[in-house]
Amino acid sequence: MITNKMIDNFIDKIPPRPEILQDTIRLLNDGNLTKAAKTAEQDLALKGYLSSLVNKPLYGFKTEVSNIGQIFGILGLTGSQQTVYNYMLSLLCPKKWVLFNLNENSFHDLQINLSIHWKKILEHLNIKDKEIESAITLLPASIIVSEALFSTKKKDVELLRSVNALDYNTILVKLCNTSLFNICKTIATKWDMSEQIQQIVYASSGLNPSKDEQIDTLAKWMHLLLFYELSQPMFVKAGLNDFIDFQLEYVQDIYEDFAKVMDL
Amino acid sequence: MRAMIKNGIGLFSPQGFLDGNNSASFLSIEDIEITLDLNADMILVSLKKVIFFNKNGLDVFVKLFSKVKKKKGIAVGFCDYDTKKFTAISKFYSTKMDFSLFKSYDIASLFSNSFKNKNKNVLVYSSDRSQRTAMAIELHDFGHNPVVCQTFKEFQEKSSNSTAYDNIIDDTFIGQMGQKIATRVAGNAIIYSVSAFLDTEIANSFNIAYHNNSLNVGFRLFIFDAYKVISMNIHALNFFSKLSTSAAEYNATICFVGLDFTKIPVSFKETMEDSGMLFYKQMDDILLNKELLKELGASSAANIKNQRVIDKAIVAKLPNFIEATVATIEMMTNSKAKKEAVEVNKIEIKEKDDRIASSIGFYGDIDGMVILVFPTKIAKKACELLIGESTDDMELILDTLAELVNIVGGKIKSLLGDHGVTVNITLPRTYQSIDGLLEVIENKKGVQVDLIFDNDKFLFFLTK
Incomplete structure (x- = not known):
């Protein structure tokens, strides 16, 4: 059904980080928000993405904000970096989703929800680290990878899942001896994302806990946050709720804290 | 959401958080109907991967359960939970709980028609005496060997010897079990389970299309598992007579196992015998007797009157x-x-x-x-x-x-x-x-x- 060759083909097709984005991220890393904004202006698609993001009701602006300098100012250094990463990931999205009932807007909403709640979590954990804040942006890559690999096998997978509760990650591991999260790591490497980001997202599958205590704690919060979002009606209807297995035991010890942070 | 179907149980497994806002997105009446079309005779929602739920969230499922049970007469409920979740659900629905709660999927399987006669040794405990009895009766009817504990102390003592039992049941509640005529295959025989008082309703709960097509595809022996039948009226008798007549056209046999005639008029038995129906005391009298199976047409298709050819x-x-x-x-x-x-x-x-x-x-x-x-x-x-x-x-x-x-x-x-x-x-x-x-x-x-x-x-x- 899925072969290692198909996975290799998918990875080969992932474009390298575009030059403008590379420069924008480098400038953001150097803390140069103004120059980063000027660079970002050159990529019209990125400009449109940023503009549609800050003009969502969530940000509550009465008049439309379209100037990239202003947008980066609103988002701040970390928020801007996170948003550029989110944009990069959105470049991997299919034009038409087949496996999951998603579209450009709903995937964008998922990215934003994850980012906003992740920020809240890191505030609660008292963590101020640009790389850790940006780690959340890589998480939805697991959804894109599932879509890319399984969309042509949708009916087969549905039949398989009607007799055995197998999630996409397990199917991939059994067939190809690699996981969705391994592939996410490969994407991160290709895009020069930091090792720390890769480790947090890899451990957030809940199946491969990290030996590093801080990374493991963050991975638990990320895993639980993902399922909090995937329990929202829009994403349940999109067929995302059970695309990977929720590791309830893995997150049990942080659940009470999570419930407080999310006002449950 | 799609269900996994195993042992006749359609299992829906939501993950994460369940509340009044999202529960309806997890499960719809259409999802359940698709599952029932695939021969499920029990519908369960697993709470194994649910970390949070509230009453509003469960209410959506409970309303669906109620509709489905009324319309299709099948067993419905929740499974795969811990004691904390069991206590919460029991409290939410303390005044009226007409669905079942099975601590695990394995326990639910013991009550499934498709998992009958596995002869499992099952230790049973519930603080509610009527529940203990109900579970024991059901388990016995489903071909298992229940050992009922009358006190929690007794349960603790017995359950500590985990190797003595195939299954240990606690934190489980049996709501009204299904009324649908369940179907299973044993060897080359099709077994239908009927129970209680049989009346005109049997024509509605029996899947005649499935039966006719089983005849079409070569099944020749149909057994009614009737251990739990109390009695029947003339409408049920007519139904069985018609069924037997149509079976005769295919040279098929209809048998009843465990039917107790003490509360059924003698004339009914005679009519049934005249229609070609056969009666046996135990299921094993048929299934373990190879000669008889052959005679009844369950091990051979050679006696098919109208040999069908590929077209x-x-x-x-x-x-x-x-x-x-x-x-x-x-x-x-x-x-x-x-x-x-x-x-x-x-x-x-x-x-x-x-x-x-x-x-x-x-x-x-x-x-x-x-x-x-x-x-x-x-x-x-x-x-x-x-x-x-x-x-x-x-x-x-x-x-x-x-x-x-x-x-x-x-x-x-x-x-x-x-x-x-x-x-x-x-x-x-x-x-x-x-x-x-x-x-x-x-x-x-x-x-x-x-x-x-x-x-x-x-x-x-x-x-x-």
Whole structure:
């Protein structure tokens, strides 16, 4: 059904980080928000993405904000970096989703929800680290990878899942001896994302806990946050709720804290 | 959300958080209907992967349960929870709980018609005396050996010896169990379970289309498991008489097992006997008696009056059948198939050793039967994905093979549907030996396609 060759083909097709984005991220890393904004202006698609993001009701602006300098100012250094990463990931999205009932807007909403709640979590954990804040942006890559690999096998997978509760990650591991999260790591490497980001997202599958205590704690919060979002009606209807297995035991010890942070 | 169907249980498994806002997105009446079409006789929602739920969230499911139970008469409820969740649900619905709670899927299976007569030793405890009794009666009826603990202390003592029991039941609540006439296959016989007082309602709860098509695809022995029948009226008698008459046209037999005539008029028994129905005390009197099975037509298809032949309509759809089979086996083994030969004739199996087989019938716009003969090695490999590991346990392999053939059947249904041909599928049958298979289909003509998977020969046979 899925072969290692198909996975290799998918990875080969992932474009390298575009030059403008590379420069924008480098400038953001150097803390140069103004120059980063000027660079970002050159990529019209990125400009449109940023503009549609800050003009969502969530940000509550009465008049439309379209100037990239202003947008980066609103988002701040970390928020801007996170948003550029989110944009990069959105470049991997299919034009038409087949496996999951998603579209450009709903995937964008998922990215934003994850980012906003992740920020809240890191505030609660008292963590101020640009790389850790940006780690959340890589998480939805697991959804894109599932879509890319399984969309042509949708009916087969549905039949398989009607007799055995197998999630996409397990199917991939059994067939190809690699996981969705391994592939996410490969994407991160290709895009020069930091090792720390890769480790947090890899451990957030809940199946491969990290030996590093801080990374493991963050991975638990990320895993639980993902399922909090995937329990929202829009994403349940999109067929995302059970695309990977929720590791309830893995997150049990942080659940009470999570419930407080999310006002449950 | 799609359900997983195993042992006749349709299991929905939401993950994460359940509240009044999102529960309706997890499960709809259409999801349940699709599941029931696939022969589920119990619908459960697993709470195994749910970390948070509230009453509003569960209410959505409970309302659906109520609708489905009323309309279809099947058992419904929740399963896979811990004591904390059990206590919360019991508290939410303390005044009225007309659904069931099963601590685990395995416990629910003990109460499923498709998992009957497994003779499991089951330790049972509930603080509610009437629940203890209800569970014991149900378990006994389902062919298990319940050991009921009267006190929690007794339960603690007995349950500490975990090897003494196959299953230990606590934190479980039996709501009203299903009233649907459940269907299962044992060998080449179809067994229907009926219970309580039989009246005109039997005509509604009996799936006559399924029965007729089981006749069409070659089943010749139909057994009514009637241990739990209290009595019946003239409407039920007429129903059975008609059923028996239609069965006679196919040279099929209808038997009743465990029917107690103390509260049924003698004239009813005479009418039933005159219609050709047979009566046995125990299920094993039939199922363990090979001679009798042969006599009743359950081990041979040779006595079929109207031998059905494969026709043009079905052969025209052959590519769909092959595609469904090849795609599924390729998917499960992650290997490529090569077609070797296609021939219209009686089935010819050159190598019988190290082979197991399975069949599945389909009925609707066209009807027939697909038979798959697997080299044991391929069957094991194909089942590995479903089992989760490699195994040599033949019983497990055959059970899993039935699931796999169910997938093939589902795919056939879907592919034919894409071409405007509507069919339903029967329950799959498995054969541990090729001789067993040949007893049933030796004389049937069909299309045989020899395929090669990983240098091993795999046989596909399509017949009527």
